[in-house]
Amino acid sequence: MAFTIKQEIANFGGKLLKLSHESISTKTTMDVNVYLPKQFFQSTSKKIPTLYYLSGLTCTPQNASEKAFWQPQADKYGFVMVFPDTSPRGEQVPTDPENSWDFGHGAGFYVNAQKDPYAKNYQMFKYVHEELPNALSSFHYFQNKIDFVKLKSITGHSMGGFGAVSGFLKLYKDFASCSAFAPILAPSLVPWGQKAFKGYLGDEEKKLWGEYDPSVLVKSVENVDDKKILVHIGSNDPFLEKQLKPELFLAACKGTSWEKSIELHIVDGFDHSYYFISTFVPEHAEFHAKALGLV
Amino acid sequence: MAFTIKQEIANFGGKLLKLSHESISTKTTMDVNVYLPKQFFQSTSKKIPTLYYLSGLTCTPQNASEKAFWQPQADKYGFVMVFPDTSPRGEQVPTDPENSWDFGHGAGFYVNAQKDPYAKNYQMFKYVHEELPNALSSFHYFQNKIDFVKLKSITGHSMGGFGAVSGFLKLYKDFASCSAFAPILAPSLVPWGQKAFKGYLGDEEKKLWGEYDPSVLVKSVENVDDKKILVHIGSNDPFLEKQLKPELFLAACKGTSWEKSIELHIVDGFDHSYYFISTFVPEHAEFHAKALGLV
Numbered sequence: 001m002a003f004t005i006k007q008e009i010a011n012f013g014g015k016l017l018k019l020s021h022e023s024i025s026t027k028t029t030m031d032v033n034v035y036l037p038k039q040f041f042q043s044t045s046k047k048i049p050t051l052y053y054l055s056g057l058t059c060t061p062q063n064a065s066e067k068a069f070w071q072p073q074a075d076k077y078g079f080v081m082v083f084p085d086t087s088p089r090g091e092q093v094p095t096d097p098e099n100s101w102d103f104g105h106g107a108g109f110y111v112n113a114q115k116d117p118y119a120k121n122y123q124m125f126k127y128v129h130e131e132l133p134n135a136l137s138s139f140h141y142f143q144n145k146i147d148f149v150k151l152k153s154i155t156g157h158s159m160g161g162f163g164a165v166s167g168f169l170k171l172y173k174d175f176a177s178c179s180a181f182a183p184i185l186a187p188s189l190v191p192w193g194q195k196a197f198k199g200y201l202g203d204e205e206k207k208l209w210g211e212y213d214p215s216v217l218v219k220s221v222e223n224v225d226d227k228k229i230l231v232h233i234g235s236n237d238p239f240l241e242k243q244l245k246p247e248l249f250l251a252a253c254k255g256t257s258w259e260k261s262i263e264l265h266i267v268d269g270f271d272h273s274y275y276f277i278s279t280f281v282p283e284h285a286e287f288h289a290k291a292l293g294l295v
Numbered sequence: 296m297a298f299t300i301k302q303e304i305a306n307f308g309g310k311l312l313k314l315s316h317e318s319i320s321t322k323t324t325m326d327v328n329v330y331l332p333k334q335f336f337q338s339t340s341k342k343i344p345t346l347y348y349l350s351g352l353t354c355t356p357q358n359a360s361e362k363a364f365w366q367p368q369a370d371k372y373g374f375v376m377v378f379p380d381t382s383p384r385g386e387q388v389p390t391d392p393e394n395s396w397d398f399g400h401g402a403g404f405y406v407n408a409q410k411d412p413y414a415k416n417y418q419m420f421k422y423v424h425e426e427l428p429n430a431l432s433s434f435h436y437f438q439n440k441i442d443f444v445k446l447k448s449i450t451g452h453s454m455g456g457f458g459a460v461s462g463f464l465k466l467y468k469d470f471a472s473c474s475a476f477a478p479i480l481a482p483s484l485v486p487w488g489q490k491a492f493k494g495y496l497g498d499e500e501k502k503l504w505g506e507y508d509p510s511v512l513v514k515s516v517e518n519v520d521d522k523k524i525l526v527h528i529g530s531n532d533p534f535l536e537k538q539l540k541p542e543l544f545l546a547a548c549k550g551t552s553w554e555k556s557i558e559l560h561i562v563d564g565f566d567h568s569y570y571f572i573s574t575f576v577p578e579h580a581e582f583h584a585k586a587l588g589l590v
């Protein structure tokens with residue numbers, strides 16, 4: 001369960017750690033980046049909370065670490081950032097036979113695969129929500145100063161926005177807050193989600209699809225604490241109409257305990273890139289900082 | 296002299312334009328990114344000043360646009376950012392016969408090459424300081440609202456830090472201010488600079504080397520307006536001892552009008568990457584904003 005520190009990079013007031021470890025869930029070596037804010041290096045009695053950021057299709061932990069610009073926000077409020085990888089990788093890990101970029105390597109969709117040959121490695125839900133937080137908690141470098149398990153929030157982009165909202169709804173009590181950038185919130189009804197669910201969960205088992213689909217989960221998960229979900233989508237996002245379809249999620253929320261809890265902003269002129277994400281990171285950081293009791 | 300707008304990206308309060316144009320100096324198509332701050336889209340009678348950012352070895356205009364995070368600073372103070380490419384490129388442009396990454400494509404060193412076969416295309420000094428500012432000035436999209444020529448400052452990283460300080464000293468009256476991140480300030484005395492100068496300017500002509508070398512230029516350029524040069528270098532920069540050698544530049548400044556004008560900060564623990572650059576961009580932005588009369 002130990003991590004290898006591949007790189008330790010001074011960045012803003014804190015440090016970015018590039019880590020890797022042997023994952024039991026995925027049976028591979030997994031990379032993960034952790035940003036320690038300046039507060040980690042100051043003496044503090046309170047445990048520092050964690051914000052998990054789930055990346056989109058094709059991404060590694062590097063993309064958001066380099067381009068999203070969470071670090072100054074983490075310093076501002078005092079939370080740790082965790083950037084997991086988007087799938088197991090490596091020659092021994094089966095990927096899309098057609099080598100597409102929206103299935104297989106870099107496209108694990110944060111579900112526990114049931115179908116062969118993917119079931120063996122693609123256990124990303126278990127990895128992100130169970131194994132990784134626990135492994136980070138026990139890593140000696142962090143000196144038990146960070147709460148990776150009980151005081152945490154989650155966010156993500158595109159496929160990772162799906163992963164964030166899906167994980168948040170499935171593990172409602174575990175997260176203080178959830179937000180997403182250009183998320184896929186009705187995966188059972190759009191091509192990216194259908195391809196992933198069919199490949200990882202199987203075609204016949206639509207019951208399993210519903211266990212991960214935010215538009216299905218909102219109907220059974222009670223929002224007892226009146227938590228909000230903050231979502232930004234660019235009006236010029238090329239995936240807006242075919243893959244994101246936020247109107248389907250809003251319709252699913254109607255009449256549920258989530259109806260008034262979705263803060264969806266369609267922002268004029270923005271696209272699907274990190275230029276869009278970095279612009280709205282400060283707003284999301286403040287949203288999570290409030291929920292985590294940092295403001 | 297017209298530009299093609301390849302992409303127009305909403306980013307923070309303004310827009311990032313990815314442009315390309317046919318350069319007379321380099322005889323190639325050159326890419327350049329321009330960030331227009333929010334002030335460009337507001338009605339203003341004053342012309343908006345420009346900060347040129349020269350990138351380091353191997354970079355295109357994308358690296359700094361994605362990772363340096365100048366954009367929120369440009370919005371804060373109200374200056375335009377220009378990110379030129381680091382060399383001419385393309386199959387017809389000669390590069391290093393050994394295909395190294397520190398000479399040829401992506402490594403133009405911001406000089407006007409004198410030696411064949413490079414002289415034909417590698418006219419980067421002329422391109423960056425003459426052709427590009429003039430071409431941008433006359434581009435209709437900018438509606439004559441930006442001063443690309445007379446109210447400008449310059450900064451850069453590594454090879455681009457050399458380019459910034461070299462250009463600033465050679466064209467002292469043209470720039471309000473100059474700063475640099477991990478610059479090569481004694482190029483005639485270090486491997487990167489020697490390889491570039493030998494290749495582009497010729498081995499025999501060490502006089503030509505001195506025309507670009509900041510450590511030589513400080514001896515002849517009088518700092519009549521008492522302008523400062525702000526420099527940050529990370530103490531963990533792997534190139535510090537062999538390529539950057541800031542002590543050589545400081546020694547060269549001794550007894551000149553620049554002796555008390557170099558604000559060099561060796562910052563503890565930082566490396567050579569954009570994690571280092573982005574951390575100190577806010578400080579450099581404020582420095583230039585003051586010189587440009589924006590603060």
